[in-house]
Amino acid sequence: MTGTPTHKPEAALTHSRIDPRVWQVALVVSIGSFMAQMDSTLVNVSLSSIGHTLGAPLAATQWIVSGYLLAMALMLPLNGWLVDHVGAKRLYLFCFAAFTFASMLCGAAHGVAALIGARLLQGLVAGVLAPMAQMMIGRVGGQNMQRVMGYTTLPILLGPIAGPVLAGAILAHASWSWLFFVNVPIGVLGVALAARMLPRDTVAAQPRPFDFAGFALVSPGLVALIYGLQGSLLCLCAGFALLVAFVLYARSKGEAALIDVRIFQGRTFRVAALVQFFANGIMFGRQLAVPLFLIAGCELSASHAGGLVAIIGIGMMISFAILGILTDRFGCRAVAAGGALLALLGTLAFVWMAFNGYSSAWAVASLFLAGLGQGTISVPSIAAAYASLPKTRMPVANTALNIAQRIGGPFATTLISMSLVMTPGHASGVQVHHFEAAFVVLALLHALCLAATLWLPMRIERTPQR
Missing domain, CATH: 1.10.287 (Helix Hairpins)
Structure with missing residues (x-):
């Protein structure tokens, strides 16, 4: 199998102590994920400034984001086939280096057309690169996969938190080009560490034709x-x-x-993909609805709303830090379902505020609860999906799970956007009660996510590696 490590990470299956080589892989992939998350946040919060500087209308600048996402979706299905043919390490090195190079092209762009073109290149590379972090950890993590994933997600959460702060500092003291040039030193460091620390690839016996x-x-x-x-x-x-x-x-x-859909015949994998769909959906739906509610509906300042939204990240960081301990003690289903229930309760508080008015105490408590719950939904389901399959099926499983995630986000945001637009009186001015339908829809999505987690296995038992 191409990309299978030459060392024996299975030692992690029989000992509670995590092999140091597992931490090396986790460190490398965390850098790549952090850079991608921070890059997305920097661009999203700076679109208006970029458009103003380049003299481009919003209809054009929005393609800086939309083009990236669509190019990413185009390449996502190729991940499994490329891993089989190129090897996980070689593919990761190439994509990481290409993403860094594309960042340089973005920073060097002198017009919106050139910037969109460079972002399309970034998206094409990211479509292959994005799924590889969890796949590599899934290969080497063994029984400790959830603990390792929990710890390695902590630095990834810093991207969306640090992004707005860094974007503000850059735009206050330098040109928008440095929003992209900041990726270059991170990318160079990541490529150097990946070349040194990632396990070597082996040659596939019978690679699949394209x-x-x-x-x-x-x-x-x-x-x-x-x-x-x-x-x-x-x-x-x-x-x-x-x-x-x-x-x-x-x-x-x-x-x-290209993607063997028979992988969905396994009940555990099928349920895990459904959980990923709804977990990503409620996360993106919350990111859309909550800031709009706080700023447009409750008339809070952008800085005040941003501080409140950051509470979600704090809750997620706490839950990720203790995720492995919780799963070892209570099992996969209980942890994921418990997290989904906490996230639902946090959203129900916003349903109450949409009907009865804003409360700062309720907002703080519910956002922390939502973050705490959100952080315990995805990783147990991913670990259960990987554990139900032999390692030879890991690339195609990784691609399938990521497709489920990528579709879940726009599905939820579209439903919430439609509920806001269709609310009577919305066109004359946004008020608190205009968010009633949006948060009811978001709560229903949370309830569906909770229902899906109840079908996960009680405990994760690894499939014999064939």
Whole structure:
């Protein structure tokens, strides 16, 4: 199997002490994830400044973000096939270096068209790079996978927290180009550490031939579906039709398909993918609804609202730090379901505030509760999905889980956006009660996520490695 480590990380399966080599892999992939998260936050909060400097309208500058996301969706299905053919380490090194180079191109752009083009290149690389962090940890983590994932997610959470602060400092003292140039030293460090610390690749015995027909169905299908979820019914229908066609096609192709959909025949993996869909959906839905409610509905300042939203990150950091201990003691299902319940309770508090008025005490308590719960949903389900499969199936499992995550986000944000637009009186001015439907929808998504976690296995038992 291409990309399988030459050392024996299975030592982690029989000892509670985590192999130092596992921490080396975790350190390297955490740098890549941190850079990607920070980059997204820097760009998202600086779009208006970039557009003003370049003299571009919002309709054009929004493609700096949208183009990146769509290019990412286009390449995401290729991850498993590329790992098999190129090797995990070689692919990670190339993508990390290419992402850093694309950051330099973004910073050097002199117009919005050139910047969008460089962001498209970044998105193409990120579509292959993004799923690799959890796959690499899944390969070497063994029984300690959830503990390792919990710890390595801590620095990733710093990206969205540090991003707005860093963006403000850069824009106050330098040009917008440094929003992208800041990635370069981080990227150089990450590539150097990856070359030294990641386990070497081995040669695949029988690499799969490239599935051109499958790629022609699933990649455009994902792009059309994600774009359609942002408001185009025609693209939504086209994306759905292409993905249905791919599923039917892939079932007949079996392992030769770009993504072997038979992986969903396993109940544990199927449930874990559903949990990932809803977990990512409620996270993105909360990121959309809560700041809008606080700023537009409750008339809080942007800095005040930002400080409140940061409480979610604090809650998540605490839960990630103790995730391994909780799972060892209470099991996969109890931890994920308990987290989903806490996140639901936190959202129900916002439903109450939408109907009865803003309360600072309720806001602080509910956001902390939501973050605490959100942090314990995803990792147990990912660990359960990986543990239910042999390592030879890890690349295709990783691709499938990431596709579920990428679709969940725009699905939730579209529902919430529609509920806001369709609220009577919204056009005349936003008020607290205009968010009633939005938070009810978000609470229903939380309830569906909770229901999905109840189908996870009680405990994680690893499938024999074949």
